[in-house]
Amino acid sequence: GENVEQHPSTLSVQEGDSAVIKCTYSDSASNYFPWYKQELGKRPQLIIDIRSNVGEKKDQRIAVTLNKTAKHFSLHITETQPEDSAVYFCAASPFKTGANNLFFGTGTRLTVIP
Amino acid sequence: NAGVTQTPKFRILKIGQSMTLQCAQDMNHNYMYWYRQDPGMGLKLIYYSVGAGITDKGEVPNGYNVSRSTTEDFPLRLELAAPSQTSVYFCASSYSQGSVSPQHFGDGTRLSIL
Numbered sequence: 001g002e003n004v005e006q007h008p009s010t011l012s013v014q015e016g017d018s019a020v021i022k023c024t025y026s027d028s029a030s031n032y033f034p035w036y037k038q039e040l041g042k043r044p045q046l047i048i049d050i051r052s053n054v055g056e057k058k059d060q061r062i063a064v065t066l067n068k069t070a071k072h073f074s075l076h077i078t079e080t081q082p083e084d085s086a087v088y089f090c091a092a093s094p095f096k097t098g099a100n101n102l103f104f105g106t107g108t109r110l111t112v113i114p
Numbered sequence: 115n116a117g118v119t120q121t122p123k124f125r126i127l128k129i130g131q132s133m134t135l136q137c138a139q140d141m142n143h144n145y146m147y148w149y150r151q152d153p154g155m156g157l158k159l160i161y162y163s164v165g166a167g168i169t170d171k172g173e174v175p176n177g178y179n180v181s182r183s184t185t186e187d188f189p190l191r192l193e194l195a196a197p198s199q200t201s202v203y204f205c206a207s208s209y210s211q212g213s214v215s216p217q218h219f220g221d222g223t224r225l226s227i228l
Binding site: 001004006031032034042043044045046049051089091093095100101102103104105106107 | 145147154155156157158159162172173204208210213214215216217218219220221222
């Protein structure tokens, strides 16, 4: 099955700086890559996603890039704010299963220092 | 719309007991999923369903059973609870007609087996 690796496991940045989280995947059939933000004790919330026919997608301060050849994708958060502090998960989905099952990375705990 | 509703929110079980975690969605989504999240880890897929009457195993199905008699409901059954099943359980749903779509998560059920 698909194997998703995520780095770093923890990340601390000063408010206003940028944060980058990187993920790699193993299954070349994966074609959907969402990113979830999870606050303590809360549900995962989708913040951005990208499909394999697109190399980059941006939504205000958040952007995701995808390199299909190298099988890696990254989350970029600019102008970080304290409310960005949370655990971020990447995931990959090989839609060949017919149910877009998600395979998750192990998460990155982001701390934004005011 | 309530989205994805999970009950109960918390539960403590004794080893060997059984219980059913409930999940309901009111978005008319055809796909539903059960994940577990162990402390400090990403989510792992237990079972999924692509429609009423159709279920299939995910990455970690042992010790669990599911059924899908209606589009709205997707209960997860734990038989003979074991300490290794202590986890947070998330139900999710999505709508797909041949292409991948975002998954929406419930608030989770925190389960402890003692």
